[in-house]
Amino acid sequence: xxxxxxxxxxxxxxxxxxxxxxxxxxxxxxxxxxxxxxxxxxxxxxxxxxxxxxxxxxxxxxxxxxxxxxxxxxxxxxxxxxxxxxxxxxxxxxxxxxxxxxxxxxxxxxxxxxxxxxxxxxxxxxxxxxxxxxxxxxxxxxxxxxxxxxxxxxxxxxxxxxxxxxxxxxxxxxxxxxxxxxxxxxxxxxxxxxxxxxxxxxxx
Amino acid sequence: xxxxxxxxxxxxxxxxxxxxxxxxxxxxxxxxxxxxxxxxxxxxxxxxxxxxxxxxxxxxxxxxxxxxxxxxxxxxxxxxxxxxxxxxxxxxxxxxxxxxxxxxxxxxxxxxxxxxxxxxxxxxxxxxxxxxxxxxxxxxxxxxxxxxxxxxxxxxxxxxxxxxxxxxxxxxxxxxxxxxxxxxxxxxxxxxxxxxxxxxxxxxxxxxxxxxxxxxxxxxxxx
Numbered sequence: 110x111x112x113x114x115x116x117x118x119x120x121x122x123x124x125x126x127x128x129x130x131x132x133x134x135x136x137x138x139x140x141x142x143x144x145x146x147x148x149x150x151x152x153x154x155x156x157x158x159x160x161x162x163x164x165x166x167x168x169x170x171x172x173x174x175x176x177x178x179x180x181x182x183x184x185x186x187x188x189x190x191x192x193x194x195x196x197x198x199x200x201x202x203x204x205x206x207x208x209x210x211x212x213x214x215x216x217x218x219x220x221x222x223x224x225x226x227x228x229x230x231x232x233x234x235x236x237x238x239x240x241x242x243x244x245x246x247x248x249x250x251x252x253x254x255x256x257x258x259x260x261x262x263x264x265x266x267x268x269x270x271x272x273x274x275x276x277x278x279x280x281x282x283x284x285x286x287x288x289x290x291x292x293x294x295x296x297x298x299x300x301x302x303x304x305x306x307x308x309x310x311x312x313x
Numbered sequence: 314x315x316x317x318x319x320x321x322x323x324x325x326x327x328x329x330x331x332x333x334x335x336x337x338x339x340x341x342x343x344x345x346x347x348x349x350x351x352x353x354x355x356x357x358x359x360x361x362x363x364x365x366x367x368x369x370x371x372x373x374x375x376x377x378x379x380x381x382x383x384x385x386x387x388x389x390x391x392x393x394x395x396x397x398x399x400x401x402x403x404x405x406x407x408x409x410x411x412x413x414x415x416x417x418x419x420x421x422x423x424x425x426x427x428x429x430x431x432x433x434x435x436x437x438x439x440x441x442x443x444x445x446x447x448x449x450x451x452x453x454x455x456x457x458x459x460x461x462x463x464x465x466x467x468x469x470x471x472x473x474x475x476x477x478x479x480x481x482x483x484x485x486x487x488x489x490x491x492x493x494x495x496x497x498x499x500x501x502x503x504x505x506x507x508x509x510x511x512x513x514x515x516x517x518x519x520x521x522x523x524x525x526x527x528x529x530x531x532x533x534x535x536x
Contacts, residue, residue: 123536160399162534186399195392201331202324213320214400253396 111188111260111292112173113137114159119168121154128154131168134308138260141283141293143301146310152296153194155310156263159294161186172261190259194266196246197253200239204230204249207238212256221256228252228278243270251282262286264295276302317402318410325414328383335380336418343376343423347430358435365434366444366495370488373423373448377455378480380419382473384411384463385530398534404527412453412460412522420452436495443498447491447511454515457522458483464526467533486514 119132128151136142144152157163159170161182172179172188179185198207208221225231228248233241241249247270254262262283268276280302283293287303295301329336350368351361388394397407427448431441462480466472490511494504 157535160395162395162398164535183403187401189399191395191399193392193395195390195395197392197396199328199387199391199393201328206327210320210324211396214317214324214397214402216317216401 110175110290111138112175114261114292114294115171115173117169117171119155119158119170120166121151121158121163122166123154123163127166129310132308132310136292136294136306138290138292139287141287141295141301141303141305143305143307144294144296144310145298145307150310152310153265156193156265156294156296159185159261160189160191160263174260188260190254190257190262192250192254192262192264192267194269196243196250198238198241198246198249200237203235203237204241205234207249208252208256211253215257215259217256217258219256221252224252224255227255227282229274244272244275247271248275248278251279255282260290261292262294264293264297266297267295268297268299317400318406321397321402321407321410322414322417325383325411326418328387329380329414329418335383336422339376339380339419340422340426342379343372343426344430346372346375347433351433361434362436362440362499363496365431365436365440366447366492366499367488368434369427369430369444370448370451370491370495373427373452374455374481374484374488376423377419377452377459378477380415381459381463381476381480384415384460385467385526386463386472389467389533394530394534398530404530405523408460408464408523408526408530412456412519412526415460416453416456420448420456424448424452437499439498439501440495443495443504443508444491447494447504447508450508450512450515451487451491454487454511454518455484457515457518458487460522460526461529464529464533467530468536487511490514 114136116132116134120130121128144155146152154163158165164182172185212221225234228251230245230248233245267279271279284303287293347369354361388397398404424445427444428441431444458480462476465479466476469475490507494507497504497507
């Protein structure tokens, strides 16, 4: 179980461009944080930094868990559920295969059927992913999040391509995740639809 | 850790065998090259048998090259590599899984096809056997060196064009020792020296490749 994520004086530099500097924030278990900011303000960079793909130019990022504090990026990644803006869907595989592969890759047990039903693509289980719409691919992404069993969800534009019902579903899932002690950090321009703290990134 | 590891190997093999996968493509390319050369050179069986080792080895390397984009590029472009990087597997383990899957879907089938193609060159039995064994020993090195190249060019636009420039020079020893062992066999000499060097190169490449590929995937995920 994770208890909190604490960022201190976080600075992100990509190439020779400074994306943001001296960012401080805290998220506790059960909380949601919305990352706001204009296009190019560094929302995706911040998420990739938390996920451990990028290393901060300076500052620290610590994830506190019941097994101690984690400062290492790759170790932190083992607690992260990721929904990026790429769909991560293979057109040649069908929906069921895709989710089963993911579940095994993450060492997550359990049946995929209830998860597919929860996100509303149970009927597409046998369908090759090349026939999925952008919104259905996003729902598959949500299914992966549920399946991952990870505590800290990092969501990049979770509502993009989703219809009204899909947005409500995504908000419901986030609410439920927070209610069970999870943590959500979402970069979005849309209202999240649940109580959340907000972090505004200004272009440095 | 075997569950996640195995699932990644099986998934890569599955992707390679599906439409749009490049396993069949590489095999077809290899077969076509091997068919065209005898047509171009003409029906001089002595000459054909002489050049068979070199031509088939170069053909196999080029065919394997065709399938290298599948190794990391597809997963990088569609975001799957992000998810794989966050899995319980380390990137080194991921690199080993991908290397295994690539060899099973490319190197091994090319090796198995080679005796058939050797017939087109009129390669005698000992030569065909040397070709088969050298490919079996050498193709893992092709996958291993290819994996390093494929991971280095991940975030380059049209990196596939630069890829051959990076890895073909590195694969020169493999082609030299591989084709050399066939030439020895034709002359009735034991090819164990060439095969031994080939095996040494192969082992070194397979051992080092996962670390190099993982390091460069790490860099590319952060770019």
